Amino acid sequence: MAVPDQASASVPAVADDAAPAKGKRGNPRQLGNLAMIMRFASAYPRQIACAMLALAVAAGATLAIPAGFKMVIDRGFDAGGSTEDIGRWFRYLFMITVVLGMSTALRFYFVSWLGERVVADIRLAVQRNLLKLAPSFFETNRPSEIASRMTSDTAIVEQVVGTTVSVALRNLVVGIGGIAYLFSLAPKLTGMLLLGIPVIVLPIVFIGRKLEKVARSSQDRVANVGATITEVLAAMKIVQAFGQEDREAARFGDAVETTFATARRRITLRASLTAVVITLIFGAITMIMWQGAVDVIEGRLSGGDIAAFVLTGGLVAGAFGALTEVYGDLLRAGGAAGRLNELLNEQPEIRAPASPIVLPVPPRGQISFQNVSFAYPTRPETLALRDFSLQVSPGETVAIVGPSGAGKSTLFQLAQRFYDPQAGSVRIDGVALPSADPEAIRQRMAFVPQDSVLFAASARDNLRYGNWTATDEQIWDAARAANAEEFLRKLPEGLDSYLGEGGARLSGGQRQRISIARALLRNAPILLLDEATSALDAESEKLVQNALERLMQGRTTLVIAHRLATIRSADRIIVMSDGAIVEQGTHDELSARSGLYARLSSLQFTEGPLAAE
Ligand SMILES: Nc1ncnc2c1ncn2[C@@H]1O[C@H](COP(=O)(O)OP(=O)(O)OP(=O)(O)O)[C@@H](O)[C@H]1O
Numbered sequence: 001m002a003v004p005d006q007a008s009a010s011v012p013a014v015a016d017d018a019a020p021a022k023g024k025r026g027n028p029r030q031l032g033n034l035a036m037i038m039r040f041a042s043a044y045p046r047q048i049a050c051a052m053l054a055l056a057v058a059a060g061a062t063l064a065i066p067a068g069f070k071m072v073i074d075r076g077f078d079a080g081g082s083t084e085d086i087g088r089w090f091r092y093l094f095m096i097t098v099v100l101g102m103s104t105a106l107r108f109y110f111v112s113w114l115g116e117r118v119v120a121d122i123r124l125a126v127q128r129n130l131l132k133l134a135p136s137f138f139e140t141n142r143p144s145e146i147a148s149r150m151t152s153d154t155a156i157v158e159q160v161v162g163t164t165v166s167v168a169l170r171n172l173v174v175g176i177g178g179i180a181y182l183f184s185l186a187p188k189l190t191g192m193l194l195l196g197i198p199v200i201v202l203p204i205v206f207i208g209r210k211l212e213k214v215a216r217s218s219q220d221r222v223a224n225v226g227a228t229i230t231e232v233l234a235a236m237k238i239v240q241a242f243g244q245e246d247r248e249a250a251r252f253g254d255a256v257e258t259t260f261a262t263a264r265r266r267i268t269l270r271a272s273l274t275a276v277v278i279t280l281i282f283g284a285i286t287m288i289m290w291q292g293a294v295d296v297i298e299g300r301l302s303g304g305d306i307a308a309f310v311l312t313g314g315l316v317a318g319a320f321g322a323l324t325e326v327y328g329d330l331l332r333a334g335g336a337a338g339r340l341n342e343l344l345n346e347q348p349e350i351r352a353p354a355s356p357i358v359l360p361v362p363p364r365g366q367i368s369f370q371n372v373s374f375a376y377p378t379r380p381e382t383l384a385l386r387d388f389s390l391q392v393s394p395g396e397t398v399a400i401v402g403p404s405g406a407g408k409s410t411l412f413q414l415a416q417r418f419y420d421p422q423a424g425s426v427r428i429d430g431v432a433l434p435s436a437d438p439e440a441i442r443q444r445m446a447f448v449p450q451d452s453v454l455f456a457a458s459a460r461d462n463l464r465y466g467n468w469t470a471t472d473e474q475i476w477d478a479a480r481a482a483n484a485e486e487f488l489r490k491l492p493e494g495l496d497s498y499l500g501e502g503g504a505r506l507s508g509g510q511r512q513r514i515s516i517a518r519a520l521l522r523n524a525p526i527l528l529l530d531e532a533t534s535a536l537d538a539e540s541e542k543l544v545q546n547a548l549e550r551l552m553q554g555r556t557t558l559v560i561a562h563r564l565a566t567i568r569s570a571d572r573i574i575v576m577s578d579g580a581i582v583e584q585g586t587h588d589e590l591s592a593r594s595g596l597y598a599r600l601s602s603l604q605f606t607e608g609p610l611a612a613e
Pocket residue numbers: 139376377378379384402403404405406407408409410411
């Protein structure tokens with residue numbers, strides 16, 4: 001009877017696990033990936049030894065219980081023993097149960113500890129490797145899929161280390177030890193039992209597998225019902241405006257009826273399985289008991305023998321039942337470990353060379369792009385930059401303008417060496433980027449993105465993201481320069497105030513100023529600034545603009561500019577279109593021509609309040 005219940009309990013788990021990524025069911029070829037799990041577990045030999053010891057003691061104690069009952073019956077009852085005698089055997093039984101309880105608890109503790117520790121180590125290792133990977137990896141691998149590997153795949157691994165392995169070992173010991181004990185008790189009955197096992201197990205496994213398959217498709221159908229109704233709810237106005245209510249009702253009806261039909265097949269299979277399990281298992285027990293009773297009457301077995309036989313037989317049957325599930329669990333874990341292994345072994349495309357050239361000290365803040373042609377790896381046929389050349393001198397401010405898709409942000413991506421160009425070279429302070437350590441290159445830059453990226457952390461930590469060694473005094477100095485001091489002082493807990501998910505507790509302008517203060521704290525010679533386009537009110541705009549000007553002072557700045565104030569104060573403006581420079585000069589020079597700049601400036605640039613000053 002236990003089987004249908006177990007089957008039903010495992011169904012949602014299987015279906016849930018199957019949801020986030022394809023191929024979750026695993027295949028035998030992936031069993032080799034379990035070596036990865038073993039590698040991680042092998043870091044904890046002491047815990048493994050403790051778990052094994054506890055497991056062996058618990059299995060031994062489990063088998064000693066039927067032996068204890070045999071003693072109670074044979075030496076206590078049948079031998080006409082005194083209450084004193086019977087008490088001795090019950091004390092023995094009690095001791096076994098204490099040992100069993102303690103060792104089971106210890107086994108659970110150590111095995112679960114190992115499972116959790118291995119998963120924690122795998123998560124840490126995977127994240128450490130992900131942090132090294134270039135953006136191109138994240139363009140071809142969806143973040144949600146990676147996140148699912150970090151959560152649901154690690155959960156499967158945890159289950160294997162924390163449960164499956166111990167279930168397998170415990171049941172192997174109990175199963176084999178139990179059979180040996182059964183043979184010593186009653187060889188003939190044991191022979192009958194062993195012959196009977198395949199007759200019982202095979203049909204159960206066969207129907208069980210079918211049931212699992214149907215249950216899985218039943219889950220898929222339910223998901224389909226959910227998807228259909230969600231789609232219609234979201235598009236209700238369109239459905240009604242186009243008068244498609246009947247059609248949508250029919251479509252939903254199909255989905256619901258198919259779900260019902262699949263559920264009916266599942267119920268039928270479950271019902272048959274229940275019938276088979278009860279009939280076969282109780283049938284077999286009855287047959288063996290019958291034979292056993294005959295043996296007792298004819299004096300071949302004692303009452304204690306038959307009691308111990310039935311108890312041990314139950315343990316052995318349970319052990320083999322549990323073992324049939326182990327293989328499936330191992331397959332799933334093999335698949336999960338394989339997917340985690342991919343993340344662990346992915347090599348970063350952008351790496352430091354074996355002996356990187358050290359950038360000149362002190363930093364000069366010079367950037368050069370020389371005949372750079374570049375296409376993103378996911379769109380190799382479209383050049384985002386074509387034969388692009390630009391020399392930026394130390395301390396110079398270059399404003400980059402151009403229509404959407406012209407390649408402005410791509411310049412920043414290459415300057416930070418998130419990608420390598422297919423042709424030409426990018427140099428910082430005269431050193432070609434691939435010859436230097438990417439970390440050293442990025443150390444010389446501060447990047448202020450268009451949309452301020454804040455973390456769900458304190459104001460202090462968000463600011464220190466630019467420089468973790470900054471003192472509170474330096475933080476306040478930066479905040480002051482970025483016009484962020486006033487609102488930061490008003491926060492309930494000052495720098496310790498939590499800013500909310502993505503800095504949700506701040507206004508847009510405040511977030512921008514935090515982002516600017518962070519870049520100030522970094523104190524890098526090169527500034528890559530992607531000016532925000534989002535409209536701010538005049539007061540906020542003025543504060544942000546003012547903060548930006550302080551940030552740019554004394555640094556080489558490449559700024560993707562949207563505000564006239566920024567553009568006017570730049571030393572040079574380059575106008576980009578289709579991955580190349582089409583015009584360059586100062587605002588006045590470019591405005592005088594009737595080129596792309598003149599057109600863009602009349603349409604695109606916002607008149608910040610400072611522009612009018
Ligand atoms: N990660 C990417 N993968 C593939 N193509 C990309 C990627 N990022 C940008 N592109 C493409 O490269 C070209 C240049 O994009 P880029 O982001 O540099 O333009 P932009 O001038 O900064 O535009 P905007 O002002 O809209 O931000 C565009 O055609 C864009 O579609």
